[in-house]
Amino acid sequence: MKVEKDFVKEKFDKIVRRYDLVNLIGSFGRDKFWRKKVAELLDGCEPPILDLCCGPFTLTLELSKRHRVKFWALDFSFQMLLYGKPRITNKPIVPVCGDAEQLPFKSKTFGGITIAFGFRNLPNREKALTEFYRVLKPGGRLIILEFSWPKNFLFQKVYKLYLDIYMPFLGGLLTGDKQAYEYLADSIKAFPPPEKVKQMLEAKGFRNVSFTPLTMGIVYVYRATKV
Numbered sequence: 001m002k003v004e005k006d007f008v009k010e011k012f013d014k015i016v017r018r019y020d021l022v023n024l025i026g027s028f029g030r031d032k033f034w035r036k037k038v039a040e041l042l043d044g045c046e047p048p049i050l051d052l053c054c055g056p057f058t059l060t061l062e063l064s065k066r067h068r069v070k071f072w073a074l075d076f077s078f079q080m081l082l083y084g085k086p087r088i089t090n091k092p093i094v095p096v097c098g099d100a101e102q103l104p105f106k107s108k109t110f111g112g113i114t115i116a117f118g119f120r121n122l123p124n125r126e127k128a129l130t131e132f133y134r135v136l137k138p139g140g141r142l143i144i145l146e147f148s149w150p151k152n153f154l155f156q157k158v159y160k161l162y163l164d165i166y167m168p169f170l171g172g173l174l175t176g177d178k179q180a181y182e183y184l185a186d187s188i189k190a191f192p193p194p195e196k197v198k199q200m201l202e203a204k205g206f207r208n209v210s211f212t213p214l215t216m217g218i219v220y221v222y223r224a225t226k227v
């Protein structure tokens with residue numbers, strides 16, 4: 001499956017108002033737990049922290065509850081940033097409209113980088129990882145939260161129905177854009193398995209790469225360090 005940047009941007013621009021609601025109902029409230037896990041894995045990271053593909057700051061806000069440091073939050077959808085802006089008033093969060101594959105930051109700037117449900121949407125993940133590595137300080141940490149295709153054969157059957165029928169129905173009903181949620185299903189099925197993601201990270205120079213399945217392996221959290 002080829003990820004088209006313009007298509008992805010158009011879809012996120014369109015679903016922004018109901019984005020968090022669909023996530024909450026669609027994940028049966030699990031999405032908050034997944035984001036909390038990312039916040040825990042940032043413990044001990046040096047500031048500042050960069051949250052990539054931040055959407056309406058859903059993860060950034062969760063992180064800022066646990067880490068009283070400065071955050072930069074980047075997304076290429078101006079509509080997402082605009083919609084989320086009132087949420088970050090008086091918070092140490094700097095919004096940036098930009099492309100995660102071409103970061104507008106100097107090398108060795110951040111002690112930590114997070115990206116939740118955004119990595120899958122990047123057409124050139126190799127290029128993106130090179131950029132993430134570049135802007136991290138030595139010893140800096142990258143945390144990726146991403147969907148995955150579950151390994152249990154029986155659960156795969158149920159999950160396929162959930163992705164192919166339930167999510168497009170729910171997403172279509174709440175956002176008016178069923179196609180965005182059909183894309184979600186296709187992109188999850190096409191995303192590489194965790195072992196392959198680990199190899200990609202190691203090939204880029206990341207070390208101490210580990211991954212943990214969450215909620216029966218429909219989501220994985222990856223942790224990697226720049227040496």
Ligand SMILES: C[S@@+](CC[C@H](N)C(=O)[O-])C[C@H]1O[C@@H](n2cnc3c(N)ncnc32)[C@H](O)[C@@H]1O
Nearest residue numbers: 012053054055058075076077099100116117118
């Ligand atoms: C599924 S949302 C995730 C939002 C948020 N991180 C969360 O935890 O809910 C993915 C976000 O990635 C953004 N995105 C996709 N491709 C991008 C790119 N190349 N550069 C920057 N942002 C991108 C989209 O605009 C969207 O807001």
